[in-house]
Amino acid sequence: MKWFYKYFVNGLIVIVPIALTAVVVVNIFAFTELLLGQYLPIHFPGLALAVVLCLIVFIGWLSSHWISKKLIGYCEQVVGSIPVVKFIYNSVKQISTAVFESQKLLENAVLVPYPHPGVKTLGFVMPELSAPLAAQFSEDHVCVFIPMSLNLTSGFNILIPRRDIIPLDVTSESALQYVITAGAIMPRCNDSNN
Numbered sequence: 001m002k003w004f005y006k007y008f009v010n011g012l013i014v015i016v017p018i019a020l021t022a023v024v025v026v027n028i029f030a031f032t033e034l035l036l037g038q039y040l041p042i043h044f045p046g047l048a049l050a051v052v053l054c055l056i057v058f059i060g061w062l063s064s065h066w067i068s069k070k071l072i073g074y075c076e077q078v079v080g081s082i083p084v085v086k087f088i089y090n091s092v093k094q095i096s097t098a099v100f101e102s103q104k105l106l107e108n109a110v111l112v113p114y115p116h117p118g119v120k121t122l123g124f125v126m127p128e129l130s131a132p133l134a135a136q137f138s139e140d141h142v143c144v145f146i147p148m149s150l151n152l153t154s155g156f157n158i159l160i161p162r163r164d165i166i167p168l169d170v171t172s173e174s175a176l177q178y179v180i181t182a183g184a185i186m187p188r189c190n191d192s193n194n
Contacts (some may be wrong), residue, residue: 028052109175109187111166112144114158120166121146122178122187126157133159151180 032048042049080086108125115121123144128134134141140162147155168175170187177185 051170089194097139107172109168109170110144111168112146112158112160113164114146114156114160122168122175123158124175125165129159137161147179149179 029052030050032052036047036051055155076089077090103165110123110125111120112123113120114123123146126143129143133143137159141159142162142165143157143159144165145155145157167192168187171190174185175186178187
């Protein structure tokens, strides 16, 4: 029965994020369609999609201006003063930021000695260590994310001395392909001709 449990859990890991994403997207569009149907005399297929895309771009544009940043900062302070809501909002915001900036985060491919010396594993350099973490080390350390093969959504974050990192001159796409295909596709040089 262990195989049944293993495959059941693996199936859930694949299906749940897809299902949640589909539910959120469908509900956003259904809600938008409902509002547009009530307040606009004109209706055509794809109107909700166009409105949602325009709204997202408009909010992104607003958030990049000084006055809007102040307003958003004030709203975040208000939300941050509510105990349970603060935890939920901060968690969702951090996850969203990580997901939408993951393309930038997984740019710097490196080799590191992991899981033990003498072995090298491909990983990606993460942002600089925060002051409380950096203060724990006598020399410069770096956070490296080591993704699991076939599944970029899980892996390990290790803190390793900068001197032990071997930078790779490979494209981020090919490094990701290497991980996703469990080494079937080898990383390619940054030079597009190679």
